[in-house]
Amino acid sequence: xxxxxxxxxxxxxxxxxxxxxxxxxxxxxxxxxxxxxxxxxxxxxxxxxxxxxxxxxxxxxxxxxxxxxxxxxxxxxxxxxxxxxxxxxxxxxxxxxxxxxxxxxxxxxxxxxxxxxxxxxxxxxxxxxxxxxxxxxxxxxxxxxxxxxxxxxxxxxxxxxxxxxxxxxxxxxxxxxxxxxxxxxxxxxxxxxxxxxxxxxxxxxxxxxx
Amino acid sequence: xxxxxxxxxxxxxxxxxxxxxxxxxxxxxxxxxxxxxxxxxxxxxxxxxxxxxxxxxxxxxxxxxxxxxxxxxxxxxxxxxxxxxxxxxxxxxxxxxxxxxxxxxxxxxxxxxxxxxxxxxxxxxxxxxxxxxxxxxxxxxxxxxxxxxxxxxxxxxxxxxxxxxxxxxxxxxxxxxxxxxxxxxxxxxxxxxxxxxxxxxxxxxxxxxxxxxxxxxxxxxxxxxxxxxxxxxxxxxxxxxxxxxxxxxxxxxx
Numbered sequence: 001x002x003x004x005x006x007x008x009x010x011x012x013x014x015x016x017x018x019x020x021x022x023x024x025x026x027x028x029x030x031x032x033x034x035x036x037x038x039x040x041x042x043x044x045x046x047x048x049x050x051x052x053x054x055x056x057x058x059x060x061x062x063x064x065x066x067x068x069x070x071x072x073x074x075x076x077x078x079x080x081x082x083x084x085x086x087x088x089x090x091x092x093x094x095x096x097x098x099x100x101x102x103x104x105x106x107x108x109x110x111x112x113x114x115x116x117x118x119x120x121x122x123x124x125x126x127x128x129x130x131x132x133x134x135x136x137x138x139x140x141x142x143x144x145x146x147x148x149x150x151x152x153x154x155x156x157x158x159x160x161x162x163x164x165x166x167x168x169x170x171x172x173x174x175x176x177x178x179x180x181x182x183x184x185x186x187x188x189x190x191x192x193x194x195x196x197x198x199x200x201x202x203x204x205x206x207x208x209x210x
Numbered sequence: 211x212x213x214x215x216x217x218x219x220x221x222x223x224x225x226x227x228x229x230x231x232x233x234x235x236x237x238x239x240x241x242x243x244x245x246x247x248x249x250x251x252x253x254x255x256x257x258x259x260x261x262x263x264x265x266x267x268x269x270x271x272x273x274x275x276x277x278x279x280x281x282x283x284x285x286x287x288x289x290x291x292x293x294x295x296x297x298x299x300x301x302x303x304x305x306x307x308x309x310x311x312x313x314x315x316x317x318x319x320x321x322x323x324x325x326x327x328x329x330x331x332x333x334x335x336x337x338x339x340x341x342x343x344x345x346x347x348x349x350x351x352x353x354x355x356x357x358x359x360x361x362x363x364x365x366x367x368x369x370x371x372x373x374x375x376x377x378x379x380x381x382x383x384x385x386x387x388x389x390x391x392x393x394x395x396x397x398x399x400x401x402x403x404x405x406x407x408x409x410x411x412x413x414x415x416x417x418x419x420x421x422x423x424x425x426x427x428x429x430x431x432x433x434x435x436x437x438x439x440x441x442x443x444x445x446x447x448x449x450x451x452x453x454x455x456x457x458x459x460x461x462x463x464x
Contacts, residue, residue: 005260006260006261007260007261008261008294009261009292009293009294010261011292011361014356014357015356032355033355033356034355035354035355037354037356037360038354039352039354039360039361039362041354041356041357041360042357042360042361042362042365043290043357043361044290044291044292044361044365046261046263046290046422047260047261047262047263047425048263048422048423048424048425050260061420061421098356098357099355099356099357099358100287100357100358101287101288101289101290101357101358101359102357103265103288103289103290104421107290107421107422108421108422109327109421109422109423162352162361162362162365162366162367163292163294163295163361163365163366163367164294164367165294166294169292169294
């Protein structure tokens with residue numbers, strides 16, 4: 001069986017974990033933001049980012065370090081409802097400004113680590129899911145989906161207010177930060193594993209340009 | 211050649227423009243001519259095996275950047291859209307009831323023809339399949355300064371009409387000198403030239419392909435010039451680019 005690939009468009013969600021929201025909240029009303037976000041802050045992971053299970057992430061074009069973005073992607077089924085979910089590694093070039101769209105940070109080749117397969121099920125099954133992030137075998141982060149700002153059903157409803165998710169589309173619920181606001185990072189030579197009970201693990205070897 | 215993708219006689223058909231009609235080029239109706247008003251116009255894009263990358267540019271005309279009170283950007287201001295926001299020629303676009311300012315954006319849309327990675331500006335035209343017209347509507351009420359322009363402004367259902375034609379690149383000798391014009395209910399409200407882009411098409415292809423792979427069928431919507439106005443339900447908006455086509459759209463209330 002071929003490893004899973006998204007059939008549709010993959011969307012990501014920014015600032016959807018309470019820890020990062022709280023760290024940002026004092027700055028949200030300052031320039032250039034001027035106000036806290038009202039709508040979900042979303043972005044697109046384009047098809048060139050899809051990195052199927054078993055493929056390495058090659059850091060190139062001047063990128064030497066990447067943020068690890070452990071997330072759960074909700075996969076839309078033929079009836080337009082969530083049919084399953086997948087662990088994903090939503091890699092990004094570390095960036096501290098959330099003002100402009102993150103195309104150069106998030107849409108590079110290979111920047112979405114995919115699992116072998118998705119897990120069928122309903123959103124309710126994953127409300128208390130814990131996702132472990134390991135770098136070279138060492139646990140560097142535990143992501144708890146109870147810490148979402150917009151719980152998954154609410155996020156789906158808010159997104160669906162203006163864009164209809166199509167069969168095959170994937171909506172990632174967000175990535176959490178560490179206590180200091182950064183995300184765990186990886187560089188060439190690292191092996192990164194994202195795992196959770198009941199899900200196919202996303203394992204990526206990070207390589208550098210020779 | 212001007213290519214269209216249409217629904218007619220219970221199926222999707224490939225067609226080309228021929229003497230003011232659509233000439234079906236494939237399948238059981240090959241050779242049949244049908245009128246522009248007899249068909250449903252779909253986005254003039256062949257299906258692609260994975261999600262189509264739809265890149266859009268903000269502030270890519272000096273006058274529009276000024277109009278929106280920004281200084282011209284030093285590198286392209288790009289955002290991504292989902293393919294589901296695309297609709298065809300002569301379609302309906304929804305305006306929410308509670309908004310004050312929804313405007314069109316007439317844009318030259320570039321369709322990629324070959325896999326592009328690390329392409330030099332001088333070679334960029336070899337990677338283009340053709341051109342079409344896009345109307346990248348925005349609802350400014352929903353603008354927020356987080357990954358701005360945010361998806362609620364720019365990735366709405368029905369808010370990206372595209373078409374009517376995909377015009378072969380070979381038939382557009384200089385895409386950087388085309389007149390653009392928008393009319394609202396027949397009155398000209400926007401007028402400009404692709405010559406005034408800050409980052410021209412070859413520069414954009416070099417820029418994006420420097421960090422990402424562009425695949426055949428991917429789109430670059432290259433931004434809009436000065437002259438945006440609010441559109442109300444019932445308004446008929448025609449975004450037109452010289453030699454590429456005139457894309458008609460009607461606003462309806464949501």
